[in-house]
Amino acid sequence: MTTNSVAAIILAAGKGTRMRSKRAKVLHELGGEPMIARAVRAVAALEPNPIVVVVGHQAREVEAAVKFPNARFALQEPQRGTGDGARCALEQLPANFTGDVLITYGDMPAIKSSTLRAFLDAHRKRGARLSFISIILEEPAAYGRVIRDTAGKVEKIVEFRDASPAERAFKEINTGCYIVDFELLRSALAELKPSNAQDEYYLTDIVAIARTRRETIEAWVADDPAEFAGINSREELANMEAEIRAAVNQKLMAAGVTMVDPASAYISEQAEIAPDCVIGPNVQILGACKLGEGVRIDGTAWLSNVTVGPRCHLKLGVRAEDCSIGEESEIGPFAHLRAGTELAGHNRIGNFVETKKARLGRGTKASHLSYLGDATIGDDTNIGCGVITVNYDGYDKHHTTIGDRCMVGCDTQLVAPVKVGSDVYVASGTTIIREVPDGALVMSHHPQREKPGWMATWRKRHNDSPDGSLKRNKDHQKRVAE
Template identity: 40%
Template sequence: MIDFPLVAVVLAAGKGTRFKSEKPKVIHHILGKPMLWYTLFGVRWIKPQKTVIVVGYKKDEVINAVNCDGCEFVYQEEQLGTGHAVYTAKEYFKDFDGYVLIINGDTPLIRGETLHNAGEYLKALIRYEGADLTNYRGYRNKSIAGVVLTARVPSPYGYGRIIKDKDHRVIKIVEEKDANNQEKQINEVNSGIYFFYAPYLIQALEKLENKNAQQEYYLTDVIEILRQEEKYVYALEIPDYTEILGVNDRLQLAGVENILKERYITFWALNGTTFHNPQSVWIEFDVDLSRDVEIHQNVVLQGKTFIDEGTVIEPNCIIRNSKIGKNVKILANSYIEDSEIQDNAVIGPFARIRGGSVIKEEAVIGNFVEVKNSVIGRKTNARHLSYLGDAEIGEEVNIGAGTITCNFDGFKKHKTVIKDRAFIGSDTMLVAPVVIGEEAITGSGSVITKDVPDKALAIERNQQKIIENYAEKRKKKYEKS
């Protein structure tokens, strides 16, 4: 956190015309969360006293998407530039004897640690000038107006160029459309992230003009205005330029998403997870992995998913909002959502586990088996070609191939209960509501519509009829016609 008075202003009013979308740019998703969420995550890390989000285009969608408890929202009715956006939020810092962090909502790669380091750099500048930091008013200096984060990028096109003196004091920031040929050669660029001393910022905002190619009020002009009054903004160059990458179109969105995904994979790999072909793995922010988890290519891990120690996930599996226990084997091409898989279970290949399901210890859900809103007991086997929906199945039950729980009558769902150690023969249809007792058996090919007592055998088949020489009779009938 930053230990001096701070208000954060997050700029999120623009439409993002280059996205060619009716949806506001800042709520397009990156790894399952709105872009703006990541910017706010970095800001929250330093714990400002107040966070103000400037919204504009489809403001209600933005507010609902980020769901930021404790945030204040300011409406910028007309988008007249970054300077105008900050000025819109002035009520939150006009009488504030502290600093204002200004950050764009489309910089999702910024780290909280980087913002913290910028705050420490600002404090060091103030100390250098001999200010007293032991009290509230000590975080102020006559000549220091703030800090702007910068970085050197491989391709600076589109970014504002940093013009500074030998002491790293910024002379001005020149936007791409206003830069001359010499200025365009500069590769140190503006991040759009600033710390300004609030009283100085207010004074400069009042003097902003829109005499530029865009006819907008540039926040960058604040720096030049302050310099003319011998109040300086210092450039702090950060080592990882990717942190300041903005997102202006869908191609940049994909690039930022890949960088963020690589960060997560690197973190988990260094903490004991094995990734085979990590470039092909999709992993989102809320995923939590344990040691000795092994993840193969083309695996997708989404939402609030937890995977415990020793679990192996084979290629082409998707797991969403689920808890996976220890030493589970999830075989290739399986799909699990909103469910729990307990220790030592085996899922797949080609299995689907749908919402509300619990697969207990050592159970096996095999190929082309679908489970929905059901509890599958310990050591129960359903190895192939079955549908188990709205069912409560006990321990050590054998589910034969082709078993179906017929749970829907066209109006509502009904429950099937199969008790411990029952044996369900292949191609059994269980018409719910129905209860199969302990150690009960159903004959293959049966349609079970009534409860089956413990240890009983239930068979429902029509009597088999055989017509001798039918094939020959059928052939002759066809030839005559």
């Protein structure tokens, strides 16, 4: 380790009682991912080694949400304040570590990595052994106050509940983000005492300890207080979600994307949308979606991790996830593309068609009311109305293969595993249970039978006349009586 090394501690052990939830606070989602993931990603951009996440409530679930290779975890049980959490984290740092320790919070998901980098650079430039980020608020509410002496130097940080009326009048507050020399941090944490109204170990007390030791302390005043907003309630969660969504939409519109109603467009930060796309109202584009140039989404659509090729048209009510749609395809209305669907391009998936693990070749169409699951279909094949790949036998899923340039008639069932060759014509109402060779006509019709005069007998049984007038008269009398 060198003196330029930096480690990071992210405090994320609390339950968050004001969320009124069985889930740990940091597991609640923002922009389609747990807020802890956002908080860790901002820190990870500085390449600290290691990153120690302090967990407590629902520890395993929080650990699972942190998907960074050099992350370590420290269990704080019971939770007795931020200072106690930092002490737990020190146990995960290497014994020979020398350098600075950055401390942030898992419920502070709006902070930017660029801000943390500027903070770290300022700390080292000023030669401080302890620095923290402060902000100025006109209405500081219940945040901890930064108390300075007459010379303007930081004297201490006082939690609101422990502050005097004079101290509460200060407008500079502590955000809770620190950079501390490792040796100073370890020794200061050892001196902490729970001498406060909550009987907890406050991390803020290390400032007063460092002051007593005449260490160099710097309060780095950040420009944007919004970055340090914590999430403590459902209302705050919703407000930050709205801010994230508005920022994403503004960025996309500035890059050439049309939004019919930006207020109803929910688009993830990971989504990539090319210029000249048109996004209709009430559309959700989640995860790592990619939309090519000129894509049009009419509205009321839900997409998750979907790649859409250029000039595709997604009509009303389309749902698609974990799939790819080739260029110039037409989807919907009311189509459902499930995971594993691959459309090669120039495809038509019409109303009430469902696909799952289905690959459709270029130009292939399924215009309405079909289910295509566990299937590979070639180019320029037409799937008629009511066609079903019967892929499940009650225990296992089986595959269906259909070749190029086939005409599959309406109300056809393909009982998998089965293969249909190319240039095959499947007559309407056929049930296919074995392989069909190239170029064949296949059918499985039952003989048609007729019973002459049956309808007259049916009407007579119901006391109706051949022209239906008696039945209509009875219906009219019934309505009048009612």
